[in-house]
Amino acid sequence: MKRIRRLSAALTLSGVMGTVAPVAALAASVITISGATASAPLVTLLAQKYVKTHPHQVKFKIAQGGTNVGIADVAAGRVSMADVSRDPLPSDPSGLVFNPIARYFVCVVTNRSNPLANLTEAQAQAIFTGKVREWGQVPGSSAHGTIDLVSRTSAAGVLTTFQTLLLGNKSVSQVASQEPSEGLLQQKVQSDPNAIGFLSDYFALKGVNPVGFNGVGCSLANAESGQYPGVAHFYEVTRGPASGAAKAFIGWIQASPVARKIITSAWLPLH
């Protein structure tokens, strides 16, 4: 009786796992990635393609957390490489190598019900540093009431890029609510008619209203032609020069035409 019970328990357990476990993979090296939420969609697509074109060689484990989480992880040796969406800072840990893989651009965004078309640099600075707090004082906006600033947590690379390129190195006000990821920032702006924030292009061009900067609309074409000022790089950061499976993957992204096609679908290639 007991043996039957034990057997049936074992069978149930293996049945549960059997429905989801594919055939045991051959020994493959694992590349763990963590870091920017802005480049996560791109890196996920690239990883999927890489696994398809190089079967049984690598497995990927992609986490997010924000650029600085990725930097901390890779400096501690906890991941193979980090997605980073900003340029290197002097305060970064030493020994890290920044390998560029693509370019992206940052847009100011508002809710779709507030079709703000353009902001000058001075206006953007006044709004995001918290000097101007009422929509009534912003020409071209149709919203009323307090401006709801939406920003990112200090782990974000896009925040650093935005402050450097579009805010003239000023800091976003502490009043702003801090979202831990691009997706959450996008959700916040989508659901609040009085919200204004900033997003990388993949997230800025769907569901929200991208705002022009200094008279130049925020679009892929303008970024490509160089007219739009808010263009920055995505990096894959490794501890020391890339080696092994990570080096192969990064090399593939930088050289392969298949990878370039994926990049150009929604982002900018390196050149």
Add this chain to the structure above:
Amino acid sequence: MLERLRHPWSDRRAELVLGAVACSVAGAIALMIAFVAVGAWPTFAHNGLSWLGAGGNPETQIGNMLHTGPHPPAVAYHLRAWPLIYGTLLTAGLALVFGLAFALLAAVFLVEFAPAAVRRVLSPVVRLLAGVPSVIYGLLGVLVLAPFVGNHVISPAEKRSVQYVVQLDGTGLAVAVVVLTVMITPIMVALIADALSEVPAAWREGAVALGVNPLRATLAVSLRAIRPAIVAAGAFACARAVGEAVMLAMVSGSDAFSPKPWDGVPFLFEPLLTLAASIFRNAEGLSAPAVRSSVDAFALLLLFSAFVLSLGSYLVKLPLRRHHAGLR
């Protein structure tokens, strides 16, 4: 080999093996306390007593620790955790006060006044509510309560009055306290109602026989008699409220701001962050030693508070035990 194991064991061997298993539990707990305490030491060493003080936004300070690398300089450990401690005390304290008052009254209702049919339905429902996972409370809070408060309760004037300091959007103190109260009250109701129904009927009937009205008899006799159970219920609910991480991370606004009572009505809607919710939000950054040390310090504080709560409830019940020999 299995055959050898199946042969009858000697008492000595069984005692040793079972004792080893039992002590491994104690060992695991000791290991946990040691891990957390040793991990928390650097941040206390670098900040001293002002770690408990106020000065800036702790979430920003932790965020700045992230890219300091594997060997952070001493300044990287800078942290002033008072807003988090204040947030924890505020939400848990308010939820406990409201919850205990509500639970006492509802338990008295359940035992005294509820018609039998209502009691039959309500008792299992209360037990069910006590077992609902906290993420579901958080889901209802963030999908139903927070948008309602943000769109229909907070007025633009109130938002404007604090707009240079903080943004109000619905998630904040009020929603957090309401959801936390709803979360911890069913446990207290069930505990107190059970304890009330265990009071010997003779005690109450004696009071009624002396001419006291039934409600006063319950209050004067039964409630006094179950004071240990009330303390236990309160301590238990408080421990749950203090340790609640996920639900509060969803509905409390997640901004390590200290709500200011002198702001008036906006005080109710200001965002905050508690120790447990902060641990939850910063769990991805543990590779940075400074972050890990700060998070361990929060965990140590939570452990300490759980310990203090159970010790406190034990001490409070001690003098009561003399008078209530028969009741737990």
Add this chain to the structure above:
Amino acid sequence: MNAFPEALPVKAPRPRRSSLRSWRWGDRLFYVLAWASGLALCLIAGALVLYMLVRGLQYVSPSLIFSRPRAEVNQAQIGGFLDPLLGTLLLVAIGVVLATPVGVASAVWIVEYGQGRVGRRLARVVESSVEIVAGTPDIVIAIFALTLFQLGAFSFLSFTASGGGVYGRSFLTAGAAISLLAIPPVFLATRDGLEALPGHQREGAFALGKTRVATIRRVLLPGVRPNIATGVTLGMGRIIGDTAIVFLLLGVGASERIEPQSGPAGLNVLRGTGSTLTSYIYSNSPAGEGAAPQKAYAAAFVLLAMVLALNAAAGFISGRGRSGRMSFGDRVRYGAWA
């Protein structure tokens, strides 16, 4: 002397319910407040249950339950939660498998062997640590387990990535951490059951010449089987409802699907990552990335159904046991309020 005239015995007058008018003001206020609280409790409880029921039934469908999550752009429409559901079941299985022997063995040791000067002191230490575990917030256990299992010595439980970092997140590590939550209910239920067993059972067995071990195995343990079952059920309830440990140790955000590592079939799933219903609900709420509240409601409905079923099972099992229906206070003392 009889002060009263002879009279036929009269039925005792039925006590008149004292009218509210004769009460003090404070009592009247309390009466009103008690009724108000009771009604409020009914309303809130009813509203919660009904709302979850309505929303859940609105969104739950067999296709959701039995299809796997898909990472698509249009999150709201596509994919189900089969993987999180299986993840919950797997985690419960691991947690129970780890917690039951430890809890039962510890309880047996404390009751049967914890005598003598050293034994009794050790027994107090073990009991205190179980109480500490029962009172620890689950987020603290999660942080401890995460830092512990990211040490190199434990890399066999998850996997090591190129670059040297032990990942530390897998079903095994999450299961090990979550079993700590289930140990207090099993331990306390077993201990109470063993202490409630009449002494003559043991004495009879000893008189017949059986060793203590044999007595435990053949007489006592079968006797406390309902208690063990109740404790395990309560522990399962706690495991199912936990989010923090799952979040930190199963790697949400990476993926909602069960992703096995390399290795022999079975072990590869255990060492791999996945999600459970609780982390799935969190991810699909506005606090997470999913922005698919319908799926969150559906998953919450299924989760509530499981909790309800476990509740009923625990009550049923404890009702059949020797000690009769377990009071809620006992449940709470076991560290499992479900």
